[in-house]
Amino acid sequence: MTTTPSRLGLPQLSVSDAHHIGELIEEAQAGLEHAITEVRTLLQQRDLVALWDDEQGAFRPEFTHLAGRYHALQRSLREISESGYSWQHDLSVFVDAQR
Structure with a gap:
């Protein structure tokens, strides 16, 4: 397999770069999990039935x-x-x- 040099002259993605990108994705996932947990906890402590329209079957x-x-x-x-x-x-x- 031969590699074609970049027309922009940019360096290739290194193993170190790939590892760093993987870590950033894991951090983003952890951040999403944390935010969702906080939002879910707050919503579970509030009256959501009052926000629900039974006729429409939606909020x-x-x-x-x-x-x-x-x-x-x-x-x-x-x-x-x-x-x-x-x-x-x-x-x-x-x-x-909640019902």
């Missing part, structure tokens, strides 16, 4: 954006940790638990 419009961002954060963590996003990560489970 009320004023909470939809925040719930969407929480779910996006959960999906990001599941993606980076290479595990699947499931119903257990959905805030509607918290609503059902």
Whole structure:
């Protein structure tokens, strides 16, 4: 296998660089896990049933954006940790638990 020199003259990615990148990804994952834990704890201590619209089967419009961002954060963590996003990560489970 031959390598083609970069037209930009940049150095190749080293083993050290790859190791450092891996560490940064692990730090990002730990940060996501910490943030999600804090958000989940706060949400579990609040009345989410009041934010739920039974007729629509969804959160009320004023909470939809925040719930969407929480779910996006959960999906990001599941993606980076290479595990699947499931119903257990959905805030509607918290609503059902509070009933």
